[in-house]
């Protein structure tokens with residue numbers, strides 16, 4: 001469980017995080033979304049005790065990070081800054097982390113296996129691809145079998161198979177009752193994984209909502225119609241309370257009613273339909289509309 005209250009961070013004249021308040025419960029995957037520079041990393045760094053808040057508090061399982069007795073066994077994290085030494089092997093990196101955090105040695109092989117790095121465990125990190133480094137970062141995060149996972153842009157560098165693997169892993173880790181937070185600047189990266197969204201812009205919370213609610217609120221459907229009587233159908237639909245606009249190419253865009261309603265009105269008035277379809281605005285568009293709207 002994560003509890004953030006009035007969390008604020010200023011760097012000189014720049015306010016990176018401006019009074020964020022939110023809770024993250026266990027058992028679900030929570031996506032922390034925002035454009036580049038929105039304040040995601042700064043928030044995660046404050047949760048991890050790597051940055052001191054200007055104001056407010058960030059608690060994990062009721063405690064500030066610095067108060068945790070065995071931090072790595074409570075919180076696992078993946079941040080840019082947690083890069084391993086390039087001259088070390090993957091196994092040596094994990095062995096060093098385990099030793100300095102009182103984590104039993106058998107966890108090293110377990111997490112290597114979990115992230116599918118067993119075969120390259122004794123190779124130096126210098127030769128690892130970005131995707132392999134991300135996997136090693138995840139192995140390090142999971143080493144202490146933590147109840148809370150904070151992952152900053154974990155999808156970076158992963159190929160399609162890696163992304164699928166990560167999605168499955170995150171869902172499983174949440175289903176085991178852990179608190180899982182994944183940051184991203186792309187909605188498309190989290191829409192198949194997240195249960196809950198925290199959307200921030202310029203350090204402020206724009207949306208703290210279950211994913212299905214966000215979808216329902218922001219992915220308004222538009223009905224696309226082709227008919228030789230576009231203007232007439234537009235008038236009929238508008239009279240009925242819908243919004244209908246004839247496009248330069250002669251097609252008709254309708255919102256406020258569903259395709260079934262359009263079809264019924266057309267049938268009732270003898271308007272022939274050549275094509276009828278629904279265009280769901282993508283989640284990415286909804287996210288952009290929300291964040292852009294907030295910035296202007």
Ligand SMILES: Nc1ncnc2c1ncn2[C@@H]1O[C@H](COP(=O)(O)OP(=O)(O)OP(=O)(O)O)[C@@H](O)[C@H]1O
Pocket residue numbers: 011014015016034035036037038039040041042043185
């Ligand atoms: N150490 C620092 N000194 C000065 N300004 C900083 C520092 N760290 C972050 N900032 C500024 O704070 C704001 C938020 O940055 P942050 O890295 O938290 O955003 P982010 O949402 O994680 O973005 P990204 O997706 O690019 O990582 C930005 O304007 C950034 O320039």
